[in-house]
Amino acid sequence: xxxxxxxxNVQKLFGPHHVLKDINLSAERGKVLxxxxxxGSGKSTLLRCMNLLEMPTEGxxxxxxxxxxxxxxxxxxxxxxxxxxxxxxxxxxxYNLFPHMTVLANVMEAQxxxxxxxxxxxxxxxxxxxxxxxxxxxxxAYPSQLSGGQQQRVGIARAMAVDPKVLLFDEPTSALDxxxxxxxxxxxxxxxxxxxxxxxxxxxxxxxxxVADKVIMVDEGCIIAEGTPEEIIQNPxxxxxxxxxxxxx
Ligand code: ADP
Ligand code: MG
Numbered sequence: 675x676x677x678x679x680x681x682x683n684v685q686k687l688f689g690p691h692h693v694l695k696d697i698n699l700s701a702e703r704g705k706v707l708x709x710x711x712x713x714g715s716g717k718s719t720l721l722r723c724m725n726l727l728e729m730p731t732e733g734x735x736x737x738x739x740x741x742x743x744x745x746x747x748x749x750x751x752x753x754x755x756x757x758x759x760x761x762x763x764x765x766x767x768x769y770n771l772f773p774h775m776t777v778l779a780n781v782m783e784a785q786x787x788x789x790x791x792x793x794x795x796x797x798x799x800x801x802x803x804x805x806x807x808x809x810x811x812x813x814x815a816y817p818s819q820l821s822g823g824q825q826q827r828v829g830i831a832r833a834m835a836v837d838p839k840v841l842l843f844d845e846p847t848s849a850l851d852x853x854x855x856x857x858x859x860x861x862x863x864x865x866x867x868x869x870x871x872x873x874x875x876x877x878x879x880x881x882x883x884x885v886a887d888k889v890i891m892v893d894e895g896c897i898i899a900e901g902t903p904e905e906i907i908q909n910p911x912x913x914x915x916x917x918x919x920x921x922x923x
Contacts, residue, residue, distance in 0.1 A: 677736065678703045678840050678871045679724055684733035684744075686719055686895075693719050695895040697733070701840065704869040708882045708903075711892035712918055717875045720892060721842050724873065725762040726755050737761050738839050760788065763833030767845040769825045771817040771832070777804065778813040781831045789836055796835075803831035807861050823854030827861055834865075841865070843874040859885075879923055883907050891915050 677700035686694035693716050701707040709717050722728040723735065730744040738761045742750055771780050781800035785791040791799070804810050807827040817825050826846055833841055843862065847855040859881045866872060866885050876882055882889060882903060889906040891899040891914075899912045910916045 676703050677701065678738060679873065680734075680736040681723070681730075682734045684723060684730045684735065686716075686723060686728065687731045693895050694723065694730070697897060699890060699897065699900075701871060701873050702887070703871055705871060705887040706866050706885050707873045708886035708889045709873065709875045709892060710877070710879075710882065710889060710906075710918070712921075715892045716895040717892050718844050721764075721844050721873060721875055724840075724842055725759050725764060726750070727759075727764070760836065761839045763836060763838035763841045765826070765829050765833050765841065765843045765846050767849050769817070769822070769829045769849075771825055771828055773817050776814050776816060777809065777820070777828050780817070780828055781835050784832070784836050799835060800831070803834050804828075806834075806864075807831045808857075821854055822850045823857045826850065826858045830858075830861055830865075840871040840873065843872065843876070845875050845877065847876070847878060877922055879907055879919065891918065893918070 679701040681697050681699050684694055684697040697720060709720065711717050719728055723730050724737065731746055732744055734741060734743045737758050740758045742754065742758065772783065775783065778797065778800050781803055782796040785796035785799060786793065801810065801813065804813055807830055809824060809827055812820060812824060847858050850858065855878065859878065863885055886903045889901060889903050890897050891906060893914055899906055899915050906915060907919065910919060
């Protein structure tokens with residue numbers, strides 16, 4: 675298996691606060707890596723270090739064919755950061771759509787600004803992606819006119835629009851009313867079936883069991899367990915994993 679994302683000995687400190695402690699992981703091409711763990715354990719920070727929304731303090735990060743080393747105080751070059759970040763698409767808990775733009779414009783924006791695609795080309799790709807997430811008929815609506823589930827599906831289409839090598843999801847359904855969770859998870863599952871490489875932070879354990887090729891549990895900034903969904907979620911051997919799962923399910 676070849677890794678799409680690899681982290682070696684990654685540490686992250688916010689001032690004196692040691693938030694990620696010696697993280698070693700890999701996300702394989704065409705596979706789904708699910709990250710679970712209690713609130714405040716460092717899951718979002720870990721995900722944000724994968725696309726350099728946060729800079730690791732120490733360690734190395736590889737995304738696709740770009741490898742970067744971090745040492746306290748060194749600032750990576752901006753163009754390197756942007757090149758790495760462009761290999762990834764991020765889907766946020768709170769959707770983060772541009773409220774003043776239509777759904778179609780939201781999905782076109784980065785294609786035109788970042789990839790310098792023509793308007794026609796960007797519109798064609800955006801229309802395809804909106805069809806894929808079941809929202810072709812909402813192209814001209816504004817985000818405020820959509821349900822949370824629809825907005826998050828736009829968020830996924832937008833993340834896909836720049837043809838990322840890997841999609842990163844930070845609790846994509848935790849802001850949603852329970853009845854809207856399923857439609858978003860279904861879209862993610864379809865992408866997984868198509869072989870999209872994904873890293874997903876989620877508390878939806880049933881979904882995680884179905885979609886994950888590998889599960890990692892983070893606690894207090896450390897990876898405390900790693901394995902298949904059967905090993906980590908269905909038959910957890912580790913006491914801290916068991917107690918976490920019993921608290922959330
Ligand atoms: P999770 O996503 O698992 O809930 P986070 O990665 O958001 O955890 O946070 C892990 C820890 O890092 C928390 O203690 C949080 O307060 C701290 N933290 C996160 N982001 C920052 C930041 N930008 N500055 C300072 N501390 C932060
Ligand atoms: Mg978080």
